[in-house]
Amino acid sequence: xxxxxxxxxxxxxxxxxxxxxxxxxxxxxxxxxxxxxxxxxxxxxxxxxxxxxxxxxxxxxxxxxxxxxxxxxxxxxxxxxxxxxxxxxxxxxxxxxxxxxxxx
Amino acid sequence: xxxxxxxxxxxxxxxxxxxxxxxxxxxxxxxxxxxxxxxxxxxxxxxxxxxxxxxxxxxxxxxxxxxxxxxxxxxxxxxxxxxxxxxxxxxxxxxxxxxxxxxxxxxxxxxxxxxxxxxxxxxxxxxxxxxxxxxxxxxxxxxxxxxxxxxxxxxxxxxxxxxxxxxxxxxxxxxxxxxxxxxxxxxxxxxxxxxxxxxxxxxxxxxxxxxxxxxxxxxxxxxxxxxxxxxxxxxxxxxxxxxxxxxxxxxxxxxxxxxxxxxxxxxxxxxxxxxxxxxxxxxxxxxxxxxxxxxxxxxxxxxxxxxxxxxxxxxxxxxxxxxxxxxxxxxxxxxxxxxxxxxxxxxxxxxxxxxxxxxxxxxxxxxxxxxxxxxxxxxxxxxxxxxxxxxxxxxxxxxxxxxxxxxxxxxxxxxxxxxxxxxxxxxxxxxxxxxxxxxxxxxxxxxxxxxxxxx
Numbered sequence: 319x320x321x322x323x324x325x326x327x328x329x330x331x332x333x334x335x336x337x338x339x340x341x342x343x344x345x346x347x348x349x350x351x352x353x354x355x356x357x358x359x360x361x362x363x364x365x366x367x368x369x370x371x372x373x374x375x376x377x378x379x380x381x382x383x384x385x386x387x388x389x390x391x392x393x394x395x396x397x398x399x400x401x402x403x404x405x406x407x408x409x410x411x412x413x414x415x416x417x418x419x420x421x422x
Numbered sequence: 423x424x425x426x427x428x429x430x431x432x433x434x435x436x437x438x439x440x441x442x443x444x445x446x447x448x449x450x451x452x453x454x455x456x457x458x459x460x461x462x463x464x465x466x467x468x469x470x471x472x473x474x475x476x477x478x479x480x481x482x483x484x485x486x487x488x489x490x491x492x493x494x495x496x497x498x499x500x501x502x503x504x505x506x507x508x509x510x511x512x513x514x515x516x517x518x519x520x521x522x523x524x525x526x527x528x529x530x531x532x533x534x535x536x537x538x539x540x541x542x543x544x545x546x547x548x549x550x551x552x553x554x555x556x557x558x559x560x561x562x563x564x565x566x567x568x569x570x571x572x573x574x575x576x577x578x579x580x581x582x583x584x585x586x587x588x589x590x591x592x593x594x595x596x597x598x599x600x601x602x603x604x605x606x607x608x609x610x611x612x613x614x615x616x617x618x619x620x621x622x623x624x625x626x627x628x629x630x631x632x633x634x635x636x637x638x639x640x641x642x643x644x645x646x647x648x649x650x651x652x653x654x655x656x657x658x659x660x661x662x663x664x665x666x667x668x669x670x671x672x673x674x675x676x677x678x679x680x681x682x683x684x685x686x687x688x689x690x691x692x693x694x695x696x697x698x699x700x701x702x703x704x705x706x707x708x709x710x711x712x713x714x715x716x717x718x719x720x721x722x723x724x725x726x727x728x729x730x731x732x733x734x735x736x737x738x739x740x741x742x743x744x745x746x747x748x749x750x751x752x753x754x755x756x757x758x759x760x761x762x763x764x765x766x767x768x769x770x771x772x773x774x775x776x777x778x779x780x781x782x783x784x785x786x787x788x789x790x791x792x793x794x795x796x797x798x799x800x801x802x803x804x805x806x807x808x809x810x811x812x813x814x815x816x817x818x819x820x821x822x823x824x825x826x827x828x829x830x831x832x833x834x835x836x837x838x839x840x841x842x843x844x845x846x847x848x849x850x851x852x853x854x855x856x857x858x859x860x861x862x863x864x865x866x867x868x869x870x871x872x873x874x875x876x877x
Contacts, residue, residue, distance in 0.1 A: 328645035328684065330637075332693040335558060335860065341691025343684070345645075368797035379697050379710050382687045386697055394785070398463055398856045401747060401785040401815035409794040411644055416798055 319422075324415040327353060331411035334388070336396035337372070338407030340414050343384040350383040356419045362387050365417050369410075387414075424453075427611050429604055429628070429661045433457040434635025436464055436481050436506070442635060442658045443487060447494045449674040452660060453611075455495065456603040458633050459484075459506035465597065466741035466856045468508035469541075469572040479510030480594075485517040489525070492518075496527055496591070503582060503603050507594040509539055509572060515594050515875045522877050532875040533585025535595035540738065540868060541573040547867055554738060554861040566859060569742040575863060576737045578703030579625070580616065581870035582606035588874050597739065599702050601629030604661060612665040616704075623707035623729025624667035626700070631671055631689050631724075632659050638671060638689035639679035645688070652678025668725040670717065681720040703737075703865075706730040735862040744857035745782070746824040749815040750831035751789070753844035756808050762839035763788055763812040769838050770814060773830055779823035787813045811844065817855060824852040 326349035329342040342357065344350035359376040366374075372390030379386060393407055394400035404410075430452040432443030436459040446455055459481040472479030484506045495502055507514040515532045522530045540547065544567060547554065554563035563570075574597035583606050585593045593606075605625035608614060614621045631638045638659045640650035650656075657677030662670040671686055673679055690709060694700060697709035706729055713726035754762040767786045774784070789811035792799035816827045828850040835842050 328643075328688065330642070330644060330688040330692050334693060334695060335858070339691070339693055339695065341688070341694070343645075343687050343691065345684075365798070375696075377697050379691075381710055381712055382690060382714070384687065384691055386691055386694060388695060394783075395857075397858050398747075399744065399817070401749070401783055401817055403787050403789065403793045403813060408642075413795045413798050415644075416795070 321352060321419045321421050323417045323419060327415065329411035329415065331407050331409070333393055333396055333406040336391055336393050338389045338392045338410050340387045340389060340411050341384055342387070342411070342414060343382060347383065350380065352419065352421060353385055354378065356421060357385060359387070362414065365414065366392070423613060423665060424611050425665065427454065427607060427663050428452045429454040429456060429607055429632065429663060431456055431632035431635050431658045433459060434633065434637060435459065435461055436483070438635050440483070440487070444490055445655070445674065445677060446658055447491050447498070447500055449676055452500055454607045455500055455502045456632060457502070457504040457506060458600045458603060459504060460508065460597060462739055462741065462858055463856060465509060465574055465739065466571040468510070472509050477513050480508040480514035481506035484514055485521050488518050488521045492522060492527060493525055496530065501586070501591055501607070503593045503606060505595045505598045505600070505603060507534065507596050509574070509596060511536060511594045511596045512873070518592060518594070519875055519877050528877065530877050531589045531591050533588055533590030533593040534873045534875065535577065535581040535585060535593065535598060536871040536873060537869055538575045538577050538597040539573070540575055541570060544570070544573060547863065550867055552863055552867060554740070554863065557860045557862065563740065563859060563861060566742040569744070571741045571743060571856060573738060573740040575868050576703060576739065577870050578602045579606040579609055580704065581872055583609045584872045586610040588872065590874065600633035601626045601702055602704065604629035604632050605704060608663050617731070619705045619729040619731055620727060621667045622705040624669065624727040625663070626702050626705060626707045626729070627709070627712060627724070627727055628661045628663060628669050630700070631686060632661055634689060634692060635659070636679060637692065638686050639673050639681050640685050641679065643685050643688060645684045650680050654678065667727060668723065671722045671724065672720055675720070681722055683714045683716050683722055686714060686722045701733060703732060705732050734865055736865055736868065738861045738863045740859035740861065741856045742859060744855045745817060745819040746821050746852040747815060747817040747855050748824045748828050748850040748852050749813060750828060750850040751811050751813040751844065752831065752834060752842050753809055753811045754839065755841040758804055759807045759810040760788060760791055760804055762842070763810045766812055766834050766838045766842070767814060770830060770834060774827060777826060779826055780820045781816045781818045781823060783817045785815045789813050821852055828852065
């Protein structure tokens with residue numbers, strides 16, 4: 319069964335130098351079980367092909383029903399060096415919510 | 423000791439809603455107004471202003487704002503804490519004193535936190551053994567020393583506490599952590615000790631929730647954002663803090679926005695790294711310990727927070743000049759808007775090539791199609807696209823190349839694809855690129871100082 323991430327989670331993203339942080343929060347415990355199991359660092363890295371050029375770190379915050387991803391080498395140099403319209407990665411949480419997860 | 427204090431956020435960055443702090447001090451009861459003005463880029467801008475005029479270098483909005491809120495704060499005994507002193511907190515304090523004098527306010531004490539600006543002390547620091555290595559690349563600061571625009575240590579809450587203990591009604595700092603602005607009044611009012619790490623972590627996390635203004639009360643909320651009432655008069659967050667480290671995030675009832683576990687959770691995840699190690703000069707807070715509970719309408723209770731001792735280092739943020747950039751745009755309309763924009767981009771790139779200009783990067787984005795989500799953007803039937811804005815940006819160490827790029831945008835209107843518009847505001851001018859140099863400095867090498875001004 320395919321689940322759209324946007325149907326079970328929300329989130330927020332921002333910048334940390336040239337890395338972006340993408341926090342994904344499940345709406346309920348069931349949703350958190352799904353993202354905890356299926357939303358791996360590898361899947362996120364693959365999803366951001368052509369956007370994230372570095373490692374993806376993944377952290378769990380079960381207390382917030384959330385995962386935090388750090389996408390290294392993503393913001394075109396970061397800060398005021400970046401030429402990107404979205405130099406701070408503000409829209410990357412929404413970009414991750416485009417993902418569909420195959421749940422067995 | 424008070425059994426509760428109310429700390430209100432008045433600004434999330436320099437450029438935030440000007441009316442927000444006015445609402446915070448007039449629409450309900452608060453004890454403290456905290457305002458964060460400093461982003462990394464702000465320090466270099468302020469330093470440039472100070473280089474031109476030694477009386478400047480602080481958030482210029484502050485005196486204007488003080489004119490409106492000082493009489494109210496004085497009457498209601500609301501203390502104001504801000505890092506808007508930038509690279510010149512003393513001049514900022516004097517400007518506020520002048521306002522107080524004009525308003526006929528007497529008995530006002532302003533605490534100034536100094537000592538964060540280490541630009542003049544880099545050589546001394548280098549000789550004492552710290553290389554201020556770049557935290558990301560490991561390089562010594564010597565490589566950019568001659569291009570430095572600003573260098574500031576992030577102080578924590580304790581210098582602000584000292585100013586409050588000296589009786590300050592207003593505290594103005596330079597580079598202080600955003601979280602320290604909120605933690606300081608809790609330490610001061612509740613007598614928390616510098617080794618009570620769970621309490622300090624609780625206050626730090628409260629600070630993290632307040633530091634971006636309305637981002638915790640419904641602003642930029644990616645959940646059910648359409649359910650957020652009255653964005654126009656959005657209420658900024660208020661922290662009701664208790665001596666045991668528990669606190670409630672809320673807002674003034676009559677204002678817009680919404681405080682829910684969801685809106686607060688989004689802010690908790692904003693710009694964090696490893697959630698178990700949120701490092702500040704005061705403590706290392708553990709975001710995985712935070713418990714949240716909706717305790718009423720627009721009230722979220724936060725408890726259970728734990729933390730660890732602080733590290734032996736201050737974080738230092740340096741900025742340095744790193745070349746030039748410019749950005750220009752044109753808008754193409756249906757039919758074939760995207761194709762036109764892509765062809766125009768190719769024409770522009772060919773012309774830049776023929777001119778033998780030198781760029782480190784040329785970036786083209788198609789606003790209305792994929793400028794935000796890049797390769798993740800959905801393919802569209804081009805006939806459904808009404809218009810596309812072509813945005814081209816360049817970066818180079820060669821000023822001339824960037825300047826010349828700016829002269830190549832407008833000509834596309836008469837020498838490229840049709841139905842193009844939106845070239846206004848003249849040729850894009852080269853901007854100086856400011857790059858950052860994050861480093862660590864042993865705490866023993868720098869000492870915060872507190873000065874008091876009084877009228």
